[in-house]
Amino acid sequence: MSGPVPPVSLAVDPHPLLDAGAFLTTLPRPLGEIPAPEWLTGLLSAGAEAPLTRDESVRSTVRDLLRHGGYKPTGRGKPSAEYLVGAAAEGRLASINAVVDACNAVSLHSGLPISVVDLDLAKPPFRLGLAPAGACYVFNASGQEIDLEGLLCLFDSQGPCANGVKDCQRTKTHPGTTRTLSVVWGSKALGDLTARTMAWYRGILGKLGAATGTPD
Secondary structure (H helix, E strand, C coil), X not given: CCXXXXXXXXXXXXXXXXXXXXXXXXXXXXXXXXCCCHHHHHHHCCCCCCCCCCCHHHHHHHXXXXXXXXXXXXXXXXXXXXXXXXXXXXXXXXXXXXXXXXXXXXXXXXXXXXXXXXXXXXCCCEEEEECCCCCEEECCCCCCEEECCCCXXXXXXXXXXXXXXXXXXXXXXXXXXXXXXXXXXXXXXXXCHHHHHHHHHHHHHHHCCCEEECCC
């Protein structure tokens, strides 16, 4: 088991709908040395037994959450959880690494988008809030960009670095990752779903030998 999680502060801008959950993870060794076990990769199947079950109300409520600031969560800009559902239904949801697999599995079954960033690539201070006009970032290795205006995002010292649609390429996990920050993009309209999602997610990482802690 890894040691205590170093403290990190996360500010949250006022928002009438957002019920975000966030936690820090310290891995027992570099991510590239942690194989994704079969019990975890099995959760990437839409039919896998899981403690959470996604339904249509979650889908529409998450869209309302992301739409509140003026962003349009449709087409290629739809919430990441919807992409996972489609990929799993078609058998295309493959294993990436143990940390991303945990994120994807929990997002798939809860229906909530989840972001995970490398804490040594993302730099404090951290904040959750709406992206301003003109904001964008590269979200994949091919250099494609997403227009972030009006979208709820995680910000670090360099600007937005994650959201419920596509996370930023510059802060994604890699084989040398040892510390991460995860954000569950939940809505107040969904009751305790964020809390239940967080509990399951942290439990999965604990089974991988990781330590988790809550930001200040």
